[in-house]
Amino acid sequence: MSQPVMDNDFDLLRAIGRGDRQAFARFYDIYARLAFSLAARIVNDEADAGEVVREVFLQIWDRAGAYHPGLGKPCSWVVALTRNKAVDYLHAYQDGEILRGRVAADMTIRKPGEVTANESIRRKETAEQVCTALAALPEEQRRAIEVCFFTGLSQKDMSAQMSQPPEIIRMRIRAGLLALRKKWEGLV
Amino acid sequence: MDERLEEIASLYVLEALTPEDRKTFETAIGRDVRLQSLVAALRAVRDAVAGAVPPLSPPPQIRNRILADLDHRDRKKPRAAAVKTAPVMPLAPVEPVKRAEPVEPVPPVEPVAPAEPLRTVEPEEPAGKIEPPERLREAKPAESPEPEEPVTPVYAPSLSMRREASSPPSDLLGFWLPWSITAVVVVLAVNWYMDRSDLRKSAARQHAAIEELDQLTESLRTATNNLEQTVVTLNAASKVDDVRVALLTSASSDFPKPAAVCLWDNQQQSGILVAQSLTPLTPDRDYQLWMVDPQYLTPVNAGLFQPDKNGNVRVHFKPDKAINSAMRFTVTLEPKGGSTAPTYKNMVLVGG
Numbered sequence: 078m079s080q081p082v083m084d085n086d087f088d089l090l091r092a093i094g095r096g097d098r099q100a101f102a103r104f105y106d107i108y109a110r111l112a113f114s115l116a117a118r119i120v121n122d123e124a125d126a127g128e129v130v131r132e133v134f135l136q137i138w139d140r141a142g143a144y145h146p147g148l149g150k151p152c153s154w155v156v157a158l159t160r161n162k163a164v165d166y167l168h169a170y171q172d173g174e175i176l177r178g179r180v181a182a183d184m185t186i187r188k189p190g191e192v193t194a195n196e197s198i199r200r201k202e203t204a205e206q207v208c209t210a211l212a213a214l215p216e217e218q219r220r221a222i223e224v225c226f227f228t229g230l231s232q233k234d235m236s237a238q239m240s241q242p243p244e245i246i247r248m249r250i251r252a253g254l255l256a257l258r259k260k261w262e263g264l265v
Numbered sequence: 266m267d268e269r270l271e272e273i274a275s276l277y278v279l280e281a282l283t284p285e286d287r288k289t290f291e292t293a294i295g296r297d298v299r300l301q302s303l304v305a306a307l308r309a310v311r312d313a314v315a316g317a318v319p320p321l322s323p324p325p326q327i328r329n330r331i332l333a334d335l336d337h338r339d340r341k342k343p344r345a346a347a348v349k350t351a352p353v354m355p356l357a358p359v360e361p362v363k364r365a366e367p368v369e370p371v372p373p374v375e376p377v378a379p380a381e382p383l384r385t386v387e388p389e390e391p392a393g394k395i396e397p398p399e400r401l402r403e404a405k406p407a408e409s410p411e412p413e414e415p416v417t418p419v420y421a422p423s424l425s426m427r428r429e430a431s432s433p434p435s436d437l438l439g440f441w442l443p444w445s446i447t448a449v450v451v452v453l454a455v456n457w458y459m460d461r462s463d464l465r466k467s468a469a470r471q472h473a474a475i476e477e478l479d480q481l482t483e484s485l486r487t488a489t490n491n492l493e494q495t496v497v498t499l500n501a502a503s504k505v506d507d508v509r510v511a512l513l514t515s516a517s518s519d520f521p522k523p524a525a526v527c528l529w530d531n532q533q534q535s536g537i538l539v540a541q542s543l544t545p546l547t548p549d550r551d552y553q554l555w556m557v558d559p560q561y562l563t564p565v566n567a568g569l570f571q572p573d574k575n576g577n578v579r580v581h582f583k584p585d586k587a588i589n590s591a592m593r594f595t596v597t598l599e600p601k602g603g604s605t606a607p608t609y610k611n612m613v614l615v616g617g
Contacts, residue, residue, distance in 0.1 A: 098335070113323035115315050127327045134331050153308045161280055186501060204327045207313040217562065220312060226279045242609045245557065245564070248592060250279065251272040252559055259333045 086151035092141030101141075105134055108152070112159040119163035119227050129163045136162075164229030210260035218253030221246050268592075270300065278307040288525065307537075311421035327483065418432050468597060507531040513540070513593050513616035523576065525614050527594045529556075535583045540614070542595070543576040552601045569603045593617035 086107070092100035100147075112133055117126035136158055148154050211219060223236055235242040270293075276282050277290050294300050513525040525540035536553055546552065551571060555564035565584045572578040596614035597607045 088515070098332070101335075102328075107329065109323050110320060111316055111330065113327075114318050114321045117321050118318040123321070123324075127323060130323055130327055130329050131334070133463060135334060138331075138335060149305070149308050150312075153614070154311055156312050157280065160315065164280075208317050209312065211317055215559075223278065224309070225276075225281050231274075231281070231283075232281065236609075241562075242564075242607065242612075244593065244595070244615065247272050247276065248557065248559065251268070251275040254275045254278070254307055254310055254438075255271065257313070260305050260308050261313060262306065 090141045090144045090151055101138055108155045112155055115159050116163040120166050125166050129166055133162050135160045210257055214253050214256060218249045220251045221249035225250055274303050274307055278311045338374055438562060509591055511616050513594055513614040516612040516615040523614055529591050537581055539579045541577045543572040545576060546571055549600055549601050551599050551603055553597050554582055555595045555601045555607050556588055556591050558590055559592060560589050560590050
């Protein structure tokens with residue numbers, strides 16, 4: 078798979094803001110896989126994930142004109158929009174029982190060696206190293222990060238569902254992300 | 266970087282802050298370059314985590330549906346960007362003229378009622394075929410064609426109105442323009458006055474709010490001054506890396522007053538807690554100190570204590586387990602004899 082030039086993503090968004098359909102199609106082709114994989118991971122339903130992706134890209138079309146780098150890289154923007162929209166779906170259409178089940182279930186991400194959605198935007202070896210770094214995190218830190226990001230539960234609900242005080246959960250999230258940051262900065 | 270800020274930044278990139286906290290933090294980011302750098306780095310990590318999910322390709326029909334949605338939208342409403350670039354019509358000044366209609370000198374038309382002679386005129390018959398009064402005929406310019414619109418009773422009775430109707434457009438403009446301009450000026454002046462008045466009220470409210478915040482800040486500064494001094498002094502006195510000083514502050518609005526300082530010696534695996542303004546206990550309760558170490562899943566018990574009648578206490582403590590990294594200290598209110606795990610709804614103090 079050819080790797081897109083990341084700097085061009087800003088130009089693509091600017092063009093989308095001007096109503097350029099070709100730029101929009103190109104942007105979709107770059108990020109749809111990541112958005113769909115992430116949405117499917119959160120809502121656990123491919124039909125719902127499709128709806129999430131549709132709404133996310135329509136948002137991108139509507140808001141691209143107002144995009145500025147302060148919102149993060151285009152990739153980060155897509156991730157944030159997708160995650161938040163998927164979490165909205167999750168909480169609007171799936172009941173609490175399912176959510177609790179998802180918290181209790183093993184939410185392990187891909188293990189090293191397996192293919193990930195990252196490869197659509199990163200080189201394969203980098204994606205592989207990210208998975209290795211994630212797998213190397215202490216279980217409770219990785220789990221705190223995953224539950225927080227993939228379920229969108231409030232800190233209070235996470236505390237109740239994981240039977241841990243909020244401050245412990247926050248501490249684990251921080252420790253986990255900082256540990257990943259160290260590894261990540263060695264990769265980029 | 267302060268651990269607390271790192272914690273908030275982590276929650277921020279994971280989209281786990283409340284909207285209020287998020288807004289506050291974004292304000293802080295705008296002022297702090299180091300924070301911006303931290304957030305950017307954590308976002309990259311967050312994106313990596315998001316991308317580490319099993320890959321799935323979206324069905325091709327999603328792409329087609331999105332593009333069809335865009336077509337549908339464009340048909341219904343032009344894109345905002347296109348609207349922005351379109352020339353802006355000077356419609357705004359016209360609006361006040363409509364509101365100023367009562368000012369127009371129309372009433373003189375009303376009293377003239379008799380319309381009988383013209384009621385007999387066939388509706389489709391052009392006005393030119395009606396014999397106008399001599400004065401009106403004289404008033405018309407020679408080259409001006411007869412009015413093409415059918416004459417209706419509204420126009421018929423008034424000579425002055427008929428004169429207006431048959432006048433060239435420049436005459437009409439000449440008549441209405443001063444009134445329109447006057448109306449626009451009046452409406453703009455009223456709007457300007459109201460805006461100014463609203464702004465003045467808003468500024469007064471903000472000024473009052475700022476004063477209130479200043480007072481609150483001052484009182485908080487005074488309240489924590491002693492403890493901060495203590496921490497600074499202790500930190501300055503501590504030449505040993507293994508000694509840690511932590512300021513504990515109120516963890517709940519149920520216990521707003523207390524504050525404490527923990528002095529922890531990692532080498533000796535013991536510490537001193539100095540607390541003040543604790544609520545005196547009933548005989549069936551104890552305060553319990555806990556230490557948070559990431560190597561353990563739950564906080565480690567560091568002992569029970571009771572304050573004096575003034576709510577002050579100074580105790581030596583030793584945790585139940587070996588502490589590698591004392592990340593946090595918490596004090597909870599527990600049943601007499603203590604608990605095996607902290608009762609977080611009764612958390613009194615927290616800090617690290």
